Amino acid sequence: MKRRTRFQMAIVLMLAGAFASAAMAQAALAQTTGATGATGQGDDEKVVFTWGSAGETSSLNPMSGYLATDFYFWAPQYHLLINFAQKDFSAEPSLATDVEVSDDSMTFTYTIRDDLTWSDGVPVTSEDVAYTLNLYKNNNAYLPSPYLSQIDGDVVATDPTHVTFTTANPTSLYSGKVPYMYDYILPKHIFEEVEKGNCPDGQDPCTPKGFDNIPSVGSGPFYISDAKPGEFVRMVKNPYWEGPDPHIDEIVYRQFRNNDALVEALKAGEIDFAYDLTSPNLFNSLKNEPDIGTVAAQVPLFDYFNMNTGSAYGPETGDFKRHGDGHPALTDPVVRKAIRMAIDSQTLVDKVWLGYATPGTTVIPPVSAAGARWQPTGDEVIAWDIDGANQLLEDAGYEDTDGDGIREMPADSIDPGRPLEFRYFVRSNDQTTIDAAPFIQGWLEDIGIKTDVEAVTSTRLGDIENAGEFDLAHWGWFPDIDPDTALGWFICDARPPDGSAYDNDDSYYCNPEYDELYKQQRAELDLDKRWDIVHQMEQILYEDSPYVILWYSPLLEAWRTDTFTGYKPQPEPNGDALENYGGISDVWLSLRPVSEGSGAAAQTRGIPAGVWIAIVLAVVAIVAFVILRRRRVGEEDI
Amino acid sequence: MRGYLIGKIAQAFLTLLFVLVFNFFLFRVMPGDPAAILLRGSAAFNPETLEAVRQDLGLDQPLPEQFVTYMGDALTFNFGDSFFESGRPVGEVISAAVWPTILLVGTATLASAAIGLLIGIYGGWRRGSKFDVGSLSFTLFVYAMPEFWFGILVLMAFSGGVGPFPALFPTGGYETAASDLTGIDHFADVLNHMVLPFFVLTVAYLGEYALIMRNSLIDVVGDDFIQTARAKGVREKQILWRHAVPNALLPTITLVFLSIGFIFSGAITIEYVFSWPGLGWLTVQAIEHKDYPLLQALFLVFSVAVIVANLIADILYSYLDPRVRAA
Numbered sequence: 001m002k003r004r005t006r007f008q009m010a011i012v013l014m015l016a017g018a019f020a021s022a023a024m025a026q027a028a029l030a031q032t033t034g035a036t037g038a039t040g041q042g043d044d045e046k047v048v049f050t051w052g053s054a055g056e057t058s059s060l061n062p063m064s065g066y067l068a069t070d071f072y073f074w075a076p077q078y079h080l081l082i083n084f085a086q087k088d089f090s091a092e093p094s095l096a097t098d099v100e101v102s103d104d105s106m107t108f109t110y111t112i113r114d115d116l117t118w119s120d121g122v123p124v125t126s127e128d129v130a131y132t133l134n135l136y137k138n139n140n141a142y143l144p145s146p147y148l149s150q151i152d153g154d155v156v157a158t159d160p161t162h163v164t165f166t167t168a169n170p171t172s173l174y175s176g177k178v179p180y181m182y183d184y185i186l187p188k189h190i191f192e193e194v195e196k197g198n199c200p201d202g203q204d205p206c207t208p209k210g211f212d213n214i215p216s217v218g219s220g221p222f223y224i225s226d227a228k229p230g231e232f233v234r235m236v237k238n239p240y241w242e243g244p245d246p247h248i249d250e251i252v253y254r255q256f257r258n259n260d261a262l263v264e265a266l267k268a269g270e271i272d273f274a275y276d277l278t279s280p281n282l283f284n285s286l287k288n289e290p291d292i293g294t295v296a297a298q299v300p301l302f303d304y305f306n307m308n309t310g311s312a313y314g315p316e317t318g319d320f321k322r323h324g325d326g327h328p329a330l331t332d333p334v335v336r337k338a339i340r341m342a343i344d345s346q347t348l349v350d351k352v353w354l355g356y357a358t359p360g361t362t363v364i365p366p367v368s369a370a371g372a373r374w375q376p377t378g379d380e381v382i383a384w385d386i387d388g389a390n391q392l393l394e395d396a397g398y399e400d401t402d403g404d405g406i407r408e409m410p411a412d413s414i415d416p417g418r419p420l421e422f423r424y425f426v427r428s429n430d431q432t433t434i435d436a437a438p439f440i441q442g443w444l445e446d447i448g449i450k451t452d453v454e455a456v457t458s459t460r461l462g463d464i465e466n467a468g469e470f471d472l473a474h475w476g477w478f479p480d481i482d483p484d485t486a487l488g489w490f491i492c493d494a495r496p497p498d499g500s501a502y503d504n505d506d507s508y509y510c511n512p513e514y515d516e517l518y519k520q521q522r523a524e525l526d527l528d529k530r531w532d533i534v535h536q537m538e539q540i541l542y543e544d545s546p547y548v549i550l551w552y553s554p555l556l557e558a559w560r561t562d563t564f565t566g567y568k569p570q571p572e573p574n575g576d577a578l579e580n581y582g583g584i585s586d587v588w589l590s591l592r593p594v595s596e597g598s599g600a601a602a603q604t605r606g607i608p609a610g611v612w613i614a615i616v617l618a619v620v621a622i623v624a625f626v627i628l629r630r631r632r633v634g635e636e637d638i
Numbered sequence: 639m640r641g642y643l644i645g646k647i648a649q650a651f652l653t654l655l656f657v658l659v660f661n662f663f664l665f666r667v668m669p670g671d672p673a674a675i676l677l678r679g680s681a682a683f684n685p686e687t688l689e690a691v692r693q694d695l696g697l698d699q700p701l702p703e704q705f706v707t708y709m710g711d712a713l714t715f716n717f718g719d720s721f722f723e724s725g726r727p728v729g730e731v732i733s734a735a736v737w738p739t740i741l742l743v744g745t746a747t748l749a750s751a752a753i754g755l756l757i758g759i760y761g762g763w764r765r766g767s768k769f770d771v772g773s774l775s776f777t778l779f780v781y782a783m784p785e786f787w788f789g790i791l792v793l794m795a796f797s798g799g800v801g802p803f804p805a806l807f808p809t810g811g812y813e814t815a816a817s818d819l820t821g822i823d824h825f826a827d828v829l830n831h832m833v834l835p836f837f838v839l840t841v842a843y844l845g846e847y848a849l850i851m852r853n854s855l856i857d858v859v860g861d862d863f864i865q866t867a868r869a870k871g872v873r874e875k876q877i878l879w880r881h882a883v884p885n886a887l888l889p890t891i892t893l894v895f896l897s898i899g900f901i902f903s904g905a906i907t908i909e910y911v912f913s914w915p916g917l918g919w920l921t922v923q924a925i926e927h928k929d930y931p932l933l934q935a936l937f938l939v940f941s942v943a944v945i946v947a948n949l950i951a952d953i954l955y956s957y958l959d960p961r962v963r964a965a
Contacts, residue, residue, distance in 0.1 A: 050815070056923070058676075059724030066676050066724070140690030142682045149686070209694060210725035229723060229734070230915050232815035254815040257913040260790055264798040265809040429926075459670030459928065462678060494684075502674045504683055605808045606830025609822045 047247065047593055049564055051273035051578065052254040052262055057233065060224055061213035062184045063141045063191075068478065072579050073233055076251065076588045077119075077218025078184035081110055081129065082176050084582035086570045088370045089481050091179045094583050095129065095219075099176030105525055108174045109164040117240035118187045119216075119223040130157040131188035133165075135195075139208055144183040146485075150174070170523045173484060177527050178369055179582060180482045187217045220584040221246045230255055243584075247566070247592030263558075266292065270605070272563045273578055277556035280354040291562040296356040296554040297569065297576045300365045303432065303476040305343065305440065305548040307336050311468025311495075311508040313414065319497040324468015326508070327422055328414040334396040335420070336545040340382050341389035342443040349551050352435045356556065360549030362538045363490075364483050367552075367571060371527070372483045374535035376542060389447045400448050407448035422471035424451040427458050433474040436550065440474075465506045467499045475506070476553065481581055483534050484522065490541060491515045507546035514540050563598050566590035646952050650945045657941040661934045662708050672697065672721050672928040695721055695930075708934065717935035722927035728935045731920070736902070736939075738812045739916040741828075743901045746836050750843035751894050755887075757844065758851025762886070763878055765856055773848065781845030789838045789911035796834055807833050810913030835912040839905055843897070850893055855886040888959060892951055899947030903940050 055069035062074055083094035098111040116124040133155040136144040152168040165174075173180040190200060191208060199206035201214070216224040221243060222235040235251040254271055256262045263282050266274040267289060277283045286292050308326030316322060329335045345359035358366060361381075364373045376382070397410030398420065409418045424441070426433040437453045444451050451472065456464065464470050479486035488494060492515055494505035517537050524530040541547070555576055559567065567577040568587040580587055607615075673691035677683045692698045696707070696718075711718060717728035757777060761770040799805025808814065808831050819827050858864065859882055867877045904918025917936065924932040 048816075058722060059726075061724070064724035066682065140687060142677060142687055142691060145690075146682050146684060146687060207725070210719065212726065226816070228915075229726065229731075230920075231811060234816040250816070252816045254811065255913070256810060257910045257919060261793060261797075261810045261911065261913055264793060267798055268805055268809060270809055457670075457926075458678070459668075459675055459926075462671075462674055463669045466674075497685075501685060502671065502678075502683070502688055503685060604814045604817060604819070604823075604827050604830070606806060606833065607826070609826035612826045612829050613822070 046249045048250040048252055049248045049273075049591060050252045050254060050271045051275055052256050052265055052271040053275035054256045054259055054262060054278070055276060056255065057227075057229065059212070060216065060227060060233065061209070061211050062144060062186065063136070063139065063211070064209040066142045072253070073224055073235065074184050075220075075580065075583060075585055076222040076235055077216060077220040077224065077238070078186065078583060079116070079124075079219050080179065080184060080583035081181055082179045083584070084179045084481060084570070084580070086568055086572075086580055086586045088571045089179070089368070089581065090370045091177055095124070095185055096176065099174070101175050101525065105170035105172065105175070105523065106168075107164065107166045109158075109162055110176075112161045112163060114161050115242065116219050117242070118189075119218050119238040119240055120187075121240055122187065122189055122217075124185075124187075124219050125160045126157040126163045127160070128188045129185050130155045130163045131192065132186045133163075133183060135186070135191060135208060136183055141209070147181045147183055172525045172527075172530055173482070173522065175525060177525075178482050180480075180484065182480070184583065185219070187219075190217050221588055222251060225250075244589045246589050248564075248588075251588070266558055266560065268605070269560065269563075271560075273557070273559040275555075275557055275578060277558065280356050280556065283356070283556040283558070284354065286558045291560055292558055293561045294556075294558045295569070295574065295577055296556055298358065298365075298367045298552065298571075298574050299478075299555045299576055300367045300481060301476065301478050301553040301555070302360055302363070302365050303436075303474065303550045303553060304360070304363075305339075305550055306465070306470075306473040306475060306507050307339065307546060307548075308468060308471050309336070309507050309509050309544075309546045314495065314508050314510045315492070317510070318493045320492065320495045320510075321498045323499040324470075326468055327420075327471045328418070329398070329409055329420055330422070330471060331414070332396070333544050334392060335398065337382060337543070338389040338392045338447055339444065339449070340545045340548045341385050341392065342447045342449075343440055343548050343550065344384040344443065345550055346384070348436050348439060351439065352432050353551065353554065356554045357551040358554075360551045362542050363479070363486050363547060363549060364534070364538055365479065365552045367481075367575060368479070368483060369481050371531045372534055374538040374542075376539070380539070380542075382542070382545075386443065386446050393447060398448070405445070405448060406450045419450065420448060421450045421452070424453045424472040424474075425461050425464060425470055426453060426455050426474050427461055428455040429458055430474075430476070432553075436474060462502070466496045466502055468496070468508065473506075474550070483538075487518055487521070487534065487537050490546065491518050509541075509544070509546035511540065511544065562594055564591055565594050566592050642956060643953065646949055650949045653945055654942065657945075658709070658712055658938060661937045661941075662705055664937075665928065665930050665933045666701070668925075668928060670928055672930065675927055676721065694725075712934070712938070717938075718931035720924075720932045721929040722923060722932070723929075728931045731932060732917070732935055732939065735904075735915055735917045735920050738914060739904045739918070740901060742832060742835055742908075742914060742916060743839065743905050744898075745832075746839035746843060746905075747897050747901055749836070750840045751847050751897065753840065754844035754847025755851045755890065757848040758853075758890075759855055759878070759883060759886075761848065762852040762855030762859065763882070765859075770852075774852070777845040777848040777852075779845075780841050781849060783842065784907075785838060785842040785905070786907040786911060788842065789835070789908055792834050792838050793911060807831075810911075812915050831912075831914075835905075835908050835914055838911075839908050842908075847890065847893065851886065851890050854889050855882060858882050858886040861885075884958075888955070891954060891958065895947045895951035895954070896944070899944035900940075902943040 056067055057069045058067040059065040059070060060073050079095035081094060081096040082091050085092045095113055096110040097113055100109040112126040112129055118124060133148060137148045137151065150167045150171050151165050153166060155163055155165040157163050194206055194208050194211045197206045199211050203212060214224055214227050218238055221238055221241045223238050225234050225236040227233040233253040237246060237249055259277050259279055259282050262274045263286060265271045283294065286294055307330045310331045311324035311326050312322050313328060313331050349355060349357045349359050361376055362374055366373060393407055398407040400407050406419045406421060409415050426437050434455060441451050441453055461473060465473060489504040490509045492510035494503050495508050495510060496503045514537060517533050521530050521533040524533060557577055568590055569575040569577045570580040578587060672695060673688045676691060677687060696704065719725045720728050720731050723731055757773045761773045764770055793809065794800055795803035796807050797805060797809040811831055813827050813831055864877060864882060867881055902917060904916040906918035906922055909916040909919040921936050924936060
């Protein structure tokens with residue numbers, strides 16, 4: 001009798017579970033149908049713009065963040081002194097309305113706006129500017145401090161609307177004529193407390209670099225309200241913002257781990273904008289989707305074929321000591337020029353990027369400070385020419401003396417008779433470098449150069465280049481808009497000094513004439529004259545070819561055309577449509593829903609809560625039933 | 639028995655101590671300077687800023703000094719701050735990923751073990767039957783199948799919606815980003831995000847259990863005591879569940895507990911496909927960025943989990959198999 005009762009109980013349990021499930025499911029379904037916003041808590045009318053990418057964040061605090069994605073949360077909330085114009089990257093006033101430069105170009109006085117208020121109600125003043133720049137400088141803040149390296153001593157707030165500072169040498173970089181100082185101005189009243197160990201959120205330990213800056217206090221139209229590292233960042237409206245009223249209430253960033261999921265999320269309407277798709281095939285898959293817009297945006301990003309021009313042979317100036325074992329033939333500009341002539345950038349663009357990239361020429365990309373780029377024309381162009389490259393090598397004495405298809409170094413060279421066999425490194429974590437290798441290897445073979453291709457991680461390649469133990473390598477740069485940084489990668493003092501310490505001149509290029517021009521462009525106040533010098537430098541690099549610029553990479557973007565409109569490419573007309581360079585960008589003020597209701601927060605997807613409860617109850621009931629039944633069977637068997 | 643237990647526990651502690659020391663040196667022999675990894679490609683990649691980063695990360699100290707600091711901190715469960723998450727405490731970084739990992743990988747491991755063992759039991763018991771042939775092909779296929787590939791297919795089918803498959807579930811994450819859901823709605827939201835990765839992981843894991851259980855049961859079924867039971871007229875179900883399965887379970891116990899130990903290691907490919915914020919992907923990022931403090935702590939967590947799971951398996955084994963106790 002007892003056994004039978006248990007069995008019956010199990011059945012009753014299961015049936016009760018099923019009934020309860022059904023009832024709750026119905027209730028839940030009814031409830032879900034009634035809700036339109038993501039929260040279901042009465043904020044249906046909020047306009048929420050959701051964008052996603054596979055980009056990581058490192059820190060939301062400008063003192064310690066170092067990744068590109070971090071900038072996308074600083075730009076809507078912090079001002080720069082001088083901003084990057086949306087149209088063409090030219091300099092435009094932002095927090096500073098005017099810059100006064102002394103006759104010797106060594107003292108700079110910035111006039112600061114007095115009409116801005118931090119998102120906690122405290123006015124923005126020159127004290128914030130002076131404090132922030134000194135904080136960056138004194139703490140070696142990773143990304144901001146290099147732009148302040150020429151400032152001698154402290155930045156001083158002379159009155160509520162003026163700051164001043166001096167430099168050790170004459171310079172044009174702080175003149176306000178170009179947007180050079182990429183330093184977001186922070187609230188002094190917050191970071192001063194952080195310096196004392198009092199973080200607003202009670203974080204412990206609390207240091208200026210360790211402070212997570214969530215929630216933040218910003219001077220722009222938005223500030224960070226909450227975030228979960230690796231998952232999302234949410235920005236909300238600054239209640240004290242007195243500029244043009246944004247049409248959106250919240251910006252939500254969703255981090256994906258891969259681009260396939262990002263694309264699916266866009267198609268399903270989970271996000272409004274998919275940023276940086278990286279794969280041209282995935283990008284193509286979106287082209288014919290309904291309600292999806294796409295752009296292969298031009299950004300300042302390039303891939304280069306790096307040649308070791310002399311880690312083991314270059315002049316020992318400054319801290320540099322010869323090191324490594326790069327092939328001596330690459331110290332000869334003729335060999336490097338022949339390699340440049342043998343590489344067909346257009347084919348690489350077509351095959352590796354399916355046509356979305358731009359063939360490369362000089363180290364200053366098409367997207368850069370207005371007027372800074374030099375482009376070879378007419379006879380200056382070193383075009384793809386295998387026969388010409390062969391002739392060049394032949395004329396310089398690099399002949400294939402043993403008939404094995406590989407040329408040898410001339411008799412009067414550093415290493416006579418040494419075959420032109422080069423180590424060629426690609427990066428295992430960058431597919432485009434791997435895809436390009438067979439093409440480049442084939443072309444070099446056509447001019448009698450043998451290459452051994454090896455794929456290594458970026459970390460490993462960094463070490464290899466640093467040690468000078470390479471001949472050729474494929475890597476990429478994301479240069480600043482102002483050409484100063486990119487041109488600085490090729491000065492003699494930027495060579496990794498001894499194999500143990502890093503620096504930027506990974507081709508070990510060293511040319512005193514170039515170095516002199518570098519100094520001149522830094523000091524030149526007249527913008528046109530500065531660009532003339534910059535153009536000369538670009539031409540020297542193009543002809544000397546420490547790098548072959550393979551292509552200018554695109555930024556692949558896609559968005560839903562049925563939710564938001566008002567994207568603003570920077571620069572016009574084909575730049576990044578969403579994330580602009582600089583401080584408060586126009587896009588966050590122009591972005592608006594396509595129609596009423598189209599900007600509602602994304603719906604949660606999946607099975608409603610009631611149905612889940614039903615499923616859980618049903619599973620419990622089934623398990624209970626099986627267990628009790630087995631026990632009954634077991635007892636009967638004994 | 640007490641001696642056996644004490645011996646096993648002492649062994650576990652010694653292993654842990656070894657792991658603690660080994661972890662410090664293991665990651666430092668990896669190529670690359672963490673400071674350079676953080677800054678390469680930015681305007682800040684210059685000797686001055688690199689030196690500042692090294693100071694911030696404590697890498698400017700001599701190695702013996704770093705080791706003493708590390709051991710002292712580790713013994714007080716202070717693992718320092720993450721390098722690549724710019725100063726976020728390692729404890730906080732790991733604890734944020736532990737629960738999603740246990741929830742996904744733990745439930746998938748249990749589900750796959752339960753389903754896999756059942757398939758193995760029924761297949762092994764009816765060797766050569768249609769069920770056995772079918773289930774063997776299926777389990778071999780899912781065992782050999784790349785999780786990543788299957789995950790992408792499932793993602794495209796049930797998140798994007800392809801052909802007859804409905805676009806039902808979210809594309810990834812642990813919960814709807816910035817949704818403010820609470821209570822039962824949050825519970826359902828998490829389950830909805832978990833459905834697809836859970837399904838993929840369960841299918842991917844169950845093959846191993848099924849194959850081992852099947853083979854183990856086939857071995858046991860041929861033993862004399864099974865024949866004796868049959869000769870005595872014991873019912874087939876009784877023979878299976880009371881005699882064959884308990885004996886055949888022994889080898890699978892090690893596997894199950896090892897798998898439980900590895901739950902903490904996460905499921906890298908699935909976390910990648912479904913953007914699940916677990917320990918697996920965190921480990922990949924930590925390795926990529928040479929984040930010593932995070933790596934040290936992560937590998938300690940993994941080691942503790944495996945050591946404890948093994949210890950439990952050893953103890954359980956001694957109860958289930960008297961021969962182990964006797965030895």
